[in-house]
Amino acid sequence: MSEITLQGLEKxxxxxxxxxxxxxxxxxxxxLCLLGPSGSGKSxxxxxxxxxxxxxxxxxxxxxxxxxxxxxxxxxTSTVFQDWALFPHKTVLENVAFGLKMDGVSEDQRHERARxxxxxxxxxxxxxDDPTNxxxxxxxxxxxxRSLAVNPDVLLLDEPLSNxxxxxxxxxxIELREIHEDVDVTFVHVTxxxxxxxxxxxxxxxxxxxxxIQVGDPDEIYENPKNRFIEGFLGxxxxxxxxxxxxxxxxxxxxxxxxxxLTVPIDGDHDLSDGGELTLSLRPEILSIDRTATDGxxxxxxxxxxRSVLADGSAVDxxxxxxxxxxxxxxxxxxxxxxxxxxxxxxRTDTTEESLSVGDxxxxxxxxxDVLAFRPDGTRVGN
Amino acid sequence: xxxxxTHSDLAKSIGTALPSLPNPSELSSSNxxxxxxxxxxxxxxxxxxxxxxxxxxxxxxEGSDDTVYEAGTWSLxxxxxxxxxxxxxxxxxxxxxxxxxxxxxxVVIGLFYAYAIxxxxxxxxxxxxLSVVMPLLTTLVIRTYAFTPLLAPTGTLxxxxxxxxxxxxxxxxxxxxxxAVVGQLYIVLPYAVLAIYSVMAxxxxxxxxxxxxxxxxxxxxxxxxxxxQVMPGIIVxxxxxxxxxxxxxAAPDLLSNGITFAVHAEDLMLGDMRYSLAAALSVVMLLxxxxxxxxxxxxxxxxxxDFDLA
Numbered sequence: 001m002s003e004i005t006l007q008g009l010e011k012x013x014x015x016x017x018x019x020x021x022x023x024x025x026x027x028x029x030x031x032l033c034l035l036g037p038s039g040s041g042k043s044x045x046x047x048x049x050x051x052x053x054x055x056x057x058x059x060x061x062x063x064x065x066x067x068x069x070x071x072x073x074x075x076x077t078s079t080v081f082q083d084w085a086l087f088p089h090k091t092v093l094e095n096v097a098f099g100l101k102m103d104g105v106s107e108d109q110r111h112e113r114a115r116x117x118x119x120x121x122x123x124x125x126x127x128x129d130d131p132t133n134x135x136x137x138x139x140x141x142x143x144x145x146r147s148l149a150v151n152p153d154v155l156l157l158d159e160p161l162s163n164x165x166x167x168x169x170x171x172x173x174i175e176l177r178e179i180h181e182d183v184d185v186t187f188v189h190v191t192x193x194x195x196x197x198x199x200x201x202x203x204x205x206x207x208x209x210x211x212x213i214q215v216g217d218p219d220e221i222y223e224n225p226k227n228r229f230i231e232g233f234l235g236x237x238x239x240x241x242x243x244x245x246x247x248x249x250x251x252x253x254x255x256x257x258x259x260x261x262l263t264v265p266i267d268g269d270h271d272l273s274d275g276g277e278l279t280l281s282l283r284p285e286i287l288s289i290d291r292t293a294t295d296g297x298x299x300x301x302x303x304x305x306x307r308s309v310l311a312d313g314s315a316v317d318x319x320x321x322x323x324x325x326x327x328x329x330x331x332x333x334x335x336x337x338x339x340x341x342x343x344x345x346x347x348r349t350d351t352t353e354e355s356l357s358v359g360d361x362x363x364x365x366x367x368x369x370d371v372l373a374f375r376p377d378g379t380r381v382g383n
Numbered sequence: 384x385x386x387x388x389t390h391s392d393l394a395k396s397i398g399t400a401l402p403s404l405p406n407p408s409e410l411s412s413s414n415x416x417x418x419x420x421x422x423x424x425x426x427x428x429x430x431x432x433x434x435x436x437x438x439x440x441x442x443x444x445e446g447s448d449d450t451v452y453e454a455g456t457w458s459l460x461x462x463x464x465x466x467x468x469x470x471x472x473x474x475x476x477x478x479x480x481x482x483x484x485x486x487x488x489x490v491v492i493g494l495f496y497a498y499a500i501x502x503x504x505x506x507x508x509x510x511x512x513l514s515v516v517m518p519l520l521t522t523l524v525i526r527t528y529a530f531t532p533l534l535a536p537t538g539t540l541x542x543x544x545x546x547x548x549x550x551x552x553x554x555x556x557x558x559x560x561x562x563a564v565v566g567q568l569y570i571v572l573p574y575a576v577l578a579i580y581s582v583m584a585x586x587x588x589x590x591x592x593x594x595x596x597x598x599x600x601x602x603x604x605x606x607x608x609x610x611x612q613v614m615p616g617i618i619v620x621x622x623x624x625x626x627x628x629x630x631x632x633a634a635p636d637l638l639s640n641g642i643t644f645a646v647h648a649e650d651l652m653l654g655d656m657r658y659s660l661a662a663a664l665s666v667v668m669l670l671x672x673x674x675x676x677x678x679x680x681x682x683x684x685x686x687x688x689d690f691d692l693a
Binding site (some may be wrong): 081 | 595597
């Protein structure tokens with residue numbers, strides 16, 4: 001009974017619109033991540049669910065109950081704050097027991113429950129400590145225990161991991177996942193870190209400039225982003241600008257600054273016409289690279305031949321370029337390759353392969369059906 | 384070359400000329416603290432401790448019919464009178480009553496005023512702070528006197544209350560204890576507000592939100608989270624208000640018929656020429672106030688921990 005429905009939610013501060021027309025249904029027991037850059041309205045949305053902000057317009061219901069006008073203390077939601085907001089004048093145990101104290105639970109019972117929760121988050125033994133003396137990770141655990149102690153219908157997490165260092169953050173992500181599976185509470189988790197969202201979420205809602213652009217399973221969002229913003233935000237990609245040269249039945253040919261005409265398969269209806277502007281997205285993981293044959297004759301003739309049609313009807317495209325930068329990133333090596341008047345970056349994970357260096361000429365190859373195309377207004381072509 | 388030599392010789396000679404000055408880095412931190420405090424200690428000794436011992440000495444002399452006190456004599460008669468005189472008992476009691484009432488009012492009003500400043504933003508914060516500091520820019524006597532035309536039977540407040548029909552006949556707010564309380568409150572309130580606000584300003588509003596999020600109503604979150612944290616400021620505000628109000632002089636003198644010990648001590652010295660009794664009264668009041676201040680901070684400190692209303 002703890003699904004959350006947001007209907008046309010809007011929040012304005014004076015002239016500034018922080019959140020605009022957000023509608024989403026969060027199902028009982030799921031872990032939804034609100035993902036977006038800072039200032040995208042994700043925290044404001046979370047605070048409206050908590051009751052810490054009053055929406056300018058729209059409705060919020062939790063379970064069957066319309067809670068839009070309910071103050072925070074009457075809602076059975078519980079928030080883990082970014083800076084944890086532990087009570088500095090209370091002990092760790094009193095912090096965790098605080099919510100139960102507000103519910104009128106007797107001291108013995110609430111302390112027993114608080115001890116259980118501290119054990120659950122591996123903080124047993126810190127009961128009488130002053131929370132101000134704890135490390136960031138420990139404060140995080142106490143804050144989590146404090147929020148879970150009241151047995152909330154909904155747990156709201158407002159970037160709780162962003163103040164932790166990378167290693168600890170990754171450990172806590174896995175622990176959060178486990179706790180979520182354990183407690184059967186609906187989680188709404190706000191983050192600006194796409195890796196965190198992919199690690200944690202059952203579903204991801206991507207927000208930008210106050211609007212909830214797309215909600216879906218992590219793979220669906222990644223594979224089928226609704227617009228150019230999401231494609232760019234979810235991971236590094238090569239955006240290549242171009243203009244339509246010719247429109248075929250289910251394929252368009254695009255003239256690009258890479259100096260080659262690229263073919264992009266398009267399914268379904270589209271309104272493209274000759275000369276229309278397009279931006280193509282070539283993610284590094286769809287690009288495979290190879291050293292070109294040093295024999296001039298072969299590379300001269302290769303381009304036209306490479307554009308072969310595969311069995312599923314999609315075409316393989318390829319360009320040739322020169323490496324002008326090599327960036328070692330630990331498990332991967334990133335190459336910046338100048339192609340035509342532009343450049344592409346490609347990545348290689350297997351560093352045991354023959355090393356490539358600046359000045360090497362390489363061939364970059366991909367399957368045309370993996371390329372996504374976006375109109376100038378950012379909307380996706382096809383689908 | 385020769386220039387450089389002259390300079391280094393000069394430096395050497397200065398170094399040997401001042402051998403008694405210790406190198407600052409060789410001082411232990413407690414010694415350095417003592418050194419830094421020296422001017423203050425000297426000032427306190429000269430302005431407070433020495434005069435206090437003179438006062439103490441006068442309080443144990445015999446009274447005299449010809450002069451203000453009989454120098455060189457030893458007697459406890461002044462103390463005996465302080466503890467037996469009905470008039471003095473009333474004066475002491477009145478001083479403490481005024482002190483307690485003003486302290487309670489100034490802490491309560493100061494707390495809410497400071498909370499209002501804390502929760503406000505932008506220009507409102509500046510205006511609220513400015514209106515606290517503003518009265519401090521006027522001299523104490525003038526702003527205390529100003530209450531006479533405001534509170535007198537024919538004054539502004541009575542006019543307003545009469546015209547609104549809230550009163551059928553004028554009330555004498557001054558000269559009366561009400562006037563003294565209002566006047567003294569107006570004197571101490573800015574200090575109470577600033578003492579409490581300075582602590583509150585360092586607090587994180589997030590913990591109040593966390594308390595509300597966990598089911599604490601507005602008043603409950605104030606009692607559970609704001610009050611214990613702001614207690615150091617409340618203690619300072621209470622001590623300032625209490626000490627100043629028990630020893631109040633201007634407000635009761637100008638606005639009340641009641642006589643506080645400060646007003647009475649002046650009468651004893653300048654009117655009756657009884658220095659011994661005035662000094663004994665002052666010593667007794669000083670000790671009583673110290674006791675009061677100790678009591679305030681002990682009690683409030685105890686509440687500084689966890690309020691348990693459950």
